[in-house]
Amino acid sequence: GAVVSQHPSRVICKSGTSVKIECRSLDFQATTMFWYRQFPKQSLMLMATSNEGSKATYEQGVEKDKFLINHASLTLSTLTVTSAHPEDSSFYICSARVGTRVDQPQHFGDGTRLSIL
Amino acid sequence: GENVEQHPSTLSVQEGDSAVIKCTYSDSASNYFPWYKQELGKRPQLIIDIRSNVGEKKDQRIAVTLNKTAKHFSLHITETQPEDSAVYFCAASILTEGGGFKTIFGAGTRLFVKA
Numbered sequence: 521g522a523v524v525s526q527h528p529s530r531v532i533c534k535s536g537t538s539v540k541i542e543c544r545s546l547d548f549q550a551t552t553m554f555w556y557r558q559f560p561k562q563s564l565m566l567m568a569t570s571n572e573g574s575k576a577t578y579e580q581g582v583e584k585d586k587f588l589i590n591h592a593s594l595t596l597s598t599l600t601v602t603s604a605h606p607e608d609s610s611f612y613i614c615s616a617r618v619g620t621r622v623d624q625p626q627h628f629g630d631g632t633r634l635s636i637l
Numbered sequence: 638g639e640n641v642e643q644h645p646s647t648l649s650v651q652e653g654d655s656a657v658i659k660c661t662y663s664d665s666a667s668n669y670f671p672w673y674k675q676e677l678g679k680r681p682q683l684i685i686d687i688r689s690n691v692g693e694k695k696d697q698r699i700a701v702t703l704n705k706t707a708k709h710f711s712l713h714i715t716e717t718q719p720e721d722s723a724v725y726f727c728a729a730s731i732l733t734e735g736g737g738f739k740t741i742f743g744a745g746t747r748l749f750v751k752a
Contacts, residue, residue, distance in 0.1 A: 554739070613680065622730050628681050
């Protein structure tokens with residue numbers, strides 16, 4: 521159980537394109553999902569917390585107009601990288617938590633490797 | 638602000654030896670500490686976790702210890718095998734002002750197990 525599906529796994533597109541990444545909890549409901557960015561050989565940097573039915577909470581330094589997050593249902597959160605540029609190229613990975621308790625583990629998707637040309 | 642420090646950044650051991658990874662956290666309100674293993678190009682996988690009311694937890698060859706007073710927690714892998722080679726991340730969950738929580742990750746430890 522507790523499977524998180526992320527799509528697409530890889531995107532290559534031109535500068536200026538907007539890219540949407542989907543994160544789905546397949547066998548559980550997730551009121552909260554998390555979006556991370558990971559640079560090569562580096563840690564997972566939390567970008568934002570996606571809350572079902574309300575606005576996302578962004579970490580300091582993350583542009584909310586650049587990285588649009590929508591959590592329209594209990595099983596789906598989307599991250600849209602608007603007007604992407606080469607510096608947005610990275611590995612983006614989502615996670616979801618089962619239940620609402622703080623001491624529950626997060627389950628990660630497979631990640632999306634975004635390359636902006 | 639919240640911070641999780643992890644050491645060492647790279648660890649190389651001989652097959653069969655033990656490996657220890659140490660982390661410290663800054664927020665005394667943290668009460669949940671998961672450990673994740675990430676193989677190259679793959680998703681992080683939870684391998685073990687510990688809650689603040691427990692000092693030690695073991696699962697076969699993996700154990701985690703927590704010292705809340707010192708704000709330290711450690712991962713111990715015994716009888717290491719080549720398939721243990723991966724990047725390991727410690728993390729700490731903290732409550733946010735809005736009543737939710739977020740997880741802060743350490744920088745990661747790249748473990749190499751030599752056959």
